Amino acid sequence: MSFPAYDEYEASGVLSLGLIPKHWTLKSSAMSSERIAVGLATSVTAHYRDTGVPIIRSMNIKEGYFDDSDMLYLDEEFADSLASKVVYGGDVIAVHTGSNLGLACVVPDAYDQCHTFTTLIVSPKSDLLNDYFTYCMNSAHGKSEVNRLKFGFGKDNLNVRDFKSFNTLLPPFAEQQANSSFLDVETSKIDGLVSEQRRLIELLKEKRQAVISHAVTKGLCPNAPMKPSGIQWLGDVPQHWEVVKLKRVARVNTGVAKGKDHASKKTINVPYLRVANVQDGYLDLETVTTIDILEHELERYRLVAGDVLMNEGGDFDKLGRGHIWDGQIDPCITQNHVFAVRPTAVKSRWLSRITSSDYAQFCFMTRSNQSTNLASISSTNLMKLPVILPPEDEQNEILDFIRDSTDQFDGLLAEAERAIELLGERRTALIYAAVTGKIDVREFAHQETL
Structure with missing residues (x-):
């Protein structure tokens, strides 16, 4: 929708205003x-x-x-x-x-x-x-x-x-009223559209998570024979899959604790990852801090490519979230609130998908220590996580399916985010145009009140 301009303008003398309607005052x-x-x-x-x-x-x-x-x-x-x-x-x-x-x-x-x-x-x-x-x-x-x-x-x-x-x-008071009424209506419409897009984003994320969780727990064949997993909240799994504890297929390494007294000891300064660096499905390495540790501690804490990083806890949404370490910084270690899960008999990509699934998140929550809005899981309880193991070729097939599916969801999410961005730009431009007199909305405001 386009809006008319006023008949006459004059210079305001203010850079951010430019020309203003001649009958308005500043x-x-x-x-x-x-x-x-x-x-x-x-x-x-x-x-x-x-x-x-x-x-x-x-x-x-x-x-x-x-x-x-x-x-x-x-x-x-x-x-x-x-x-x-x-x-x-x-x-x-x-x-x-x-x-x-x-x-x-x-x-x-x-x-x-x-x-x-x-x-x-x-x-x-x-x-x-x-x-x-x-x-x-x-x-x-x-x-x-x-x-x-x-x-x-x-x-x-x-x-x-x-x-x-x-x-x-300062437009005439009646125009201020018309201006405000017009913006109330139009911004409300835009805000409604933004809310719809935000709801769409939430639904897409829920569907995306459901697709991942179903694929890693039930497989891709709807007619596959099933068997009880032995875990009540996991239910049945394909008959030819194994279910083992994490400690059988990976080693859980804890990170370094801050605040140690290294006075008069020989130390080295190394980068280390905090909870803020380990996000859900990606690593945020824009800001990586460093810490002093003893020389001999480096090999104990040093990350290697293929480690699956997981947060020990914090807010509920931080518990167990993580991603694969690809060796972007070397040497690099983690703080004690970030686990480095090192696979020994499982693919890193499969383990990362498992730990981000709904059933793993449920496991983390039920085994965690909880207080108001906070939760944390010990390495001992983490090692008890049931890991579902299809044959390797089936793992690869499922991982490829998840990659293709998440790419589609990510495309739809990007479109929704872009729609929100454009609506925000439209809202900002409309308010500026109305309050600075670049458009004359008196007639539109009158129509809205009829």
């Missing part, structure tokens, strides 16, 4: 706001309570909406002593420091007279619509202005004095 935020302030800026953790006065943090500010799924509360007496710092329903709040600097939303009326922690607070004047100003803040123009006004070394900040110079476009 003001600083100081001139268009009743109040610009910063919320509480010192630690208030000692005053947190289970109930009391809500305190808004940066994590509650999303692009154009307020997320109250994780709220904290202040002691009422303490909050009352800082009444001058409260925000009101309808105020615009923005991230004041750190990542997502300048990201803005409107304070819901339900949070009238609550507190905020290190957020910028803007109370618009009567001729500036809060919803419209929020769209401006979150637009490419707003990001350009924030980038111009920010300061800091290592951690960016947006202070009150500088933000007062934020260039704010």
Whole structure:
């Protein structure tokens, strides 16, 4: 859909704006706001309570909406002593420091007279619509202005004095309302399409995992005679396959522990892999750190090509995830939270597929030590993993099938990710065009309300 332009434009004098509609005005935020302030800026953790006065943090500010799924509360007496710092329903709040600097939303009326922690607070004047100003803040123009006004070394900040110079476009109030209504509708449509693509991605990933798991546990022949595996949660397997414990076909090597005292001892400095380097189905080697170990320890911990790396634990999604080491860095070792499983009587590719299957992940979870959102598995329990072993030629056939299938799924996933990227670009461009007057949406906004 294309949108018309306004009849007349003039130079704005602002690089990120270019030409603006002739009947629009350009003001600083100081001139268009009743109040610009910063919320509480010192630690208030000692005053947190289970109930009391809500305190808004940066994590509650999303692009154009307020997320109250994780709220904290202040002691009422303490909050009352800082009444001058409260925000009101309808105020615009923005991230004041750190990542997502300048990201803005409107304070819901339900949070009238609550507190905020290190957020910028803007109370618009009567001729500036809060919803419209929020769209401006979150637009490419707003990001350009924030980038111009920010300061800091290592951690960016947006202070009150500088933000007062934020260039704010002011259409007539009725146009601000039309503009906001139009963007509410159009961005909602785009967000809906993005949600559909994200759901498609989840379904594709689930199907991809199911295909892999079925292939490595049931094979490719639907009519193959089956036999009980002897493992309740694994069920039947093809009759001619073996099921053995991992310790019969591989050796599990643990990594080096950090923090050892090597004072006055001869050490060498070597690269080592951490949990963050070992992802699900690939290795992230962009950032590899080093560690000092004793010279004689190198051969004990040294990785060799063909090792299957697996994470000992962490968050549930990290437990057992891993990939094959191809010797990209030599020498290289692992920290003690990453296992190097060295095959002795099984192919590395087959073992890697086995350990990433649903049944192996279930095994890891049931044998792991668990606490809130965390799990870890010992090398002893890892060695008890049942490994399914088809004949080698059948392994190769299954591995080729999985490779071809995952290539197809990966292609579909890439298409969905690209669709999301394009929708995001469309959304960004539409907001910028509307809030800077590059398009005239008054008629479209009117049609949406009919």
